[in-house]
Amino acid sequence: MIKTDSLTRRLYATDASLYEEFPSGVAFPETVDDIRALVTQSAEKNFSITARSAGTSLAGQTTGDGVIMDVSRHMTSIIEINTAGRFARVQPGVIRDTLNREAAKSGLQFGPDTATTNRCMLGGMIGNNSCGSFSIKHKTTREHILEVDTILSDGSQCGV
Ligand SMILES: Cc1cc2nc3c(=O)[nH]c(=O)nc-3n(C[C@H](O)[C@H](O)[C@H](O)COP(=O)(O)OP(=O)(O)OC[C@H]3O[C@@H](n4cnc5c(N)ncnc54)[C@H](O)[C@@H]3O)c2cc1C
Incomplete structure (x- = not known):
């Protein structure tokens, strides 16, 4: 709607x-x-x-x-934190600090430290290729993305 x-x-x-x-x-x-x-x-x-x-x-x-x-209202789920594989699968409305609170339980963190980490979300961090003051150490968002599920303009779904 x-x-x-x-x-x-x-x-x-x-x-x-x-x-x-x-x-x-x-x-x-x-x-x-x-x-x-x-x-x-x-x-x-x-x-x-x-x-x-x-x-x-x-x-x-x-x-x-x-x-x-x-996407911030409903698409806010952390689908999986894979400790052995050291990766997470999330929906685009997951707040970066929320992800890290959960990841910390497994001794992991998502590095890019945008100044707005307590509200910015993974969808937007990917869109902007966000990073922060520790970018030399933690790199930018794109350097941590393994795969993105996208919907193309013809409605088809594509994993890139
Ligand atoms: C005070 C302040 C400090 C900041 N400091 C930093 C900083 O240190 N480093 C930095 O990099 N940025 C910084 N920013 C900019 C911004 O906060 C970051 O880039 C942040 O990561 C954006 O996340 P967001 O969730 O707000 O994204 P949004 O602003 O909502 O979106 C960002 C982009 O991603 C696209 N997008 C969002 N969701 C999706 C989706 N599901 N599918 C496709 N595209 C999508 C949007 O269309 C847009 O182009 C700062 C902003 C402010 C106000």
């Missing part, structure tokens, strides 16, 4: 940046199938989709005049 009431559109017209643009609607996907349906609909009805997790971007990345797709 895409929400189009003016309050919701107003709430999603800004992010942490100085930019402001009224979206035509906001979607809150709960599953991969919801995202696929939204992408299919965007192709049929010719609107753009702007993904958003915590919205802490500084250059207007999560503002747009199409539909804002907010």
Whole structure:
């Protein structure tokens, strides 16, 4: 479902940046199938989709005049922390510090230390290739990504 009431559109017209643009609607996907349906609909009805997790971007990345797709409300699960393989599988709305609190129980951590770690989410960290003051030691987000499940513009699913 895409929400189009003016309050919701107003709430999603800004992010942490100085930019402001009224979206035509906001979607809150709960599953991969919801995202696929939204992408299919965007192709049929010719609107753009702007993904958003915590919205802490500084250059207007999560503002747009199409539909804002907010993954922070429902897609917040840590699917697996694999201690032996030293990897985690997460949904895009998992907060970086939440992941690390869970990973710490296995003696692991996800290194990139963006200043906004207590709210920024893995989807947005991948989108921005986030890193922080320890980037020399911990590198950037992309250097820790093993695989990303994506929905392409034709609605097909692709693991890259
Ligand atoms: C005070 C402050 C300090 C900051 N310090 C740093 C810093 O030290 N280092 C740094 O790198 N950045 C920093 N930032 C910028 C920002 O906080 C980080 O880049 C953060 O990791 C973004 O995460 P987010 O969840 O807010 O992403 P968002 O802002 O929500 O999204 C970021 C990008 O990812 C895309 N995206 C989000 N989810 C998905 C998805 N599911 N699928 C596809 N694309 C998606 C969005 O469309 C957007 O382009 C700072 C920002 C602030 C306000």
